[in-house]
Amino acid sequence: MAMAATDGTFLVPQTQGTVLCCLCGVAMSPNPANMCVSCLRSQVDITEGLQKHVTVLYCPECERYLQPPRCWIKAGLESRELLTFCIKRLKNLNRVRLVDAGFVWTEPHSKRLKVKLKIQKEVMHGAILEQSYTVEFVVQDHMCEACSRAAANPDQWVAAVQLRQKVDHKRTFFFLEQLILKHAAAALAINIKQMHEGIDFFFSSRSHALKFVDFVSSVVPVKSRNDKQLVSHDTKNNSYNYKFTFSVEICPVCKDDLVCLPQKVAAGLGNIGPLVLCTRVSNTLMLLDTQTLRSAFVDASQYWRVPYRALISSRQLVEYVVLDIEIDSPAESSSQKYVLAHAQVVRSSDFGKNDTMFNVRTHLGHLLRPGDYALGYDLYGANTNDLELEKYRGLVLPEVVLVKKSYEEKRQRRRGKARPWKLKSLEMDVDESTGGKEESKRAVEYERFMEELEEDPEMRSKIALFKNPVAVAAPSIAGEDEDGELPQVPLEELLGDLTLEEDEDGEEDEEEDMEE
Incomplete structure (x- = not known):
């Protein structure tokens, strides 16, 4: 029945006709081959000439697959990278149109990877046929050249x-x-x-x-x-x-080293110093003039252009007792991290024995109080033999240069007790030429390094510290740090350590200390 349209014309409804399959006689929609789908698949196999079984090489040591001729790629099971690798290994796949691909689940230890592919191809007289088939990849162990060389x-x-x-x-x-x-x-x-x-x-x-x-x-x-x-x-x-x-x-200049800058270097840094203290070492050196709080940064290229060594290293630090300290006016302090002050100090070894006192200017006015201990360099009694220092005629050296506050007396009560944190270490082979003295010396220096981490939050922020389960489980002793002035690492800065422990039955349990 004809229907009238809005413009006055008549629309005649059309129905799609059906034809009979030329082979089985089933009614179907017409197509260029005049065959139903079942007969068309029985007559034509679009997967002919495509690979159904492929062998891939896998290195069990580094867990990588070989992409011929010599490229090894890393991919996890049923990952997108592994699916792309498997499809690229198939030959003659450009003859058909790939519609979809995905993994068929197999046992992880079966050494088999199954990928189901859905493809399309133009067959008789322009008909498009779609078909799915599965490709089996056999994983064969084969060590790569690097792992083979390392194993041999x-x-x-x-x-x-x-x-x-x-x-x-x-x-x-x-x-x-x-x-x-x-x-x-x-x-x-x-x-x-x-x-x-x-x-x-x-x-x-x-x-x-x-x-x-x-x-x-x-x-x-x-x-x-x-x-x-x-x-x-x-x-x-x-x-x-x-x-x-x-x-x-x-660079041989380390943190807390006292350096006498060469005249050329001091002039290039704005006539700083020439006696400066190295306060930080990263890819650059931070040098501080403790008398004026002026600082400068020296990168690697600047240093090696005119190299210099430390006048006195941190191993020559002397402990002093602060008798009195007076903060300078804020107008003279141009730094927010340090505060200039005049201090009266005496060597701990001379305390109560003689009346030798020193009036020094220090950058530690924000830390030191009367009665505190401080570590510094004794230039009054030191025998400095430096060629750069001799070039400065008329230079008056300070008698003492204070470096940092000392907590040695407070740490004596904690000697031998485990810290609530720990550090990891690299697995290294020790040179046999180093004897027992080197090991004992290394242990002392490592303890100083741990103490320095407790005192310097900026230094701790660059590395990873982990909880020590032995120290955390141990009960705390009353009165261990009553004044609270001893620097410690906050618990929120510690990371949980992942450990694998093996039970008596031979099963491995995974334990992870969560961050509090």
């Missing part, structure tokens, strides 16, 4: 990074070790060895060593040079094997 000889390396610092302590390496652990900078190292003046890192690739050198350069001021040695040469394919060595020297 664990000590075989391609690139070595030699970190050195020409100082008589290990404080810089303790701090650098924590930075490496926090950022996982040495995760690709196949071996780490502790040497007399530093640490050696060994890598299986030159690119890994270069990445590590870049990391060290970003956290401490260094200068580096590299060299290579020919190991073997194949004349048939003209290939060479080299061993690369990177020598990295860390």
Whole structure:
């Protein structure tokens, strides 16, 4: 029945006609092949010529798959990266149109990966046929070249990074070790060895060593040079094997060191000093003039252009007793972190024995109070033999330069007790040439490093500190720190440590201390 439209014309309803299949005679919608879907699939297989079984190589050591010819990629089970890898391994897939793809679940230990693909292809006389089929990937274990070389000889390396610092302590390496652990900078190292003046890192690739050198350069001021040695040469394919060595020297100026700047450097920094105190070491040195509170930053390129050493290091600190202190007027203080003050101090060793007192100007006016202890450099009785210092004619040195507040007397009551926090350490091989004296010396320096972390919140913010379950479980002793002046690490700065413990039945339980 015809229907009238709005414009006066008539619309005749149309019905889609049906035809009979040329093979089975079933009524169907017309198509270019004049066949129903069942007959069309029985006559044409669009999956013909496509791969149904593929073998992929997998390295069980580094958990990577081989992308021919020599590329190894890392992908998790049933991940998007693994699905892309499997589809790229199929040949002749460009003959059809891929509509959908997904994993079919298999046992993780079955060494089988099944991918279900849905494809379309134009068949007889322009008809589009869609079909699904499953491809089975057989995972075959095959160690990559790097893992095979490491398994055959664990000590075989391609690139070595030699970190050195020409100082008589290990404080810089303790701090650098924590930075490496926090950022996982040495995760690709196949071996780490502790040497007399530093640490050696060994890598299986030159690119890994270069990445590590870049990391060290970003956290401490260094200068580096590299060299290579020919190991073997194949004349048939003209290939060479080299061993690369990177020598990295860390700036010998450390935190709390007293430095006498050369005249050229002092003039370039705005005539600061020339006697300055190093208050912070990162990729730059922060130098502070304790008499005027003027500060300057020196980067690695500036330092190595005109290098200089510390006049007195932190191992020569002397303990003083503060008798009196008077804060300068706020107008003279140009820094918010430090406050200028005049202090009257006496050496702890001379206290009560003689009347030798010193009137000094210090930057610790915000910390020191009468009766406190402070650590400083005794320039009054020190024998300074420095060529740069002799070039300054008429320079009057202060008798004492105070560096920081001392908590040694308060710490005596806590000696031998476990701290509520702990640090992780790198797994290093110790050089056999270092004897027992080096180990005892290292233990003392490590204890000083831990105390320095308690005193410096800015230094703690750069590394990761973990809860010590032994100390947390131990009951606290009454009156242990009644005055509350002893610096401690707040619990909110500690991280939960992930530990794996094995029960008697042989099952491994995973325990994680949650952050309070």
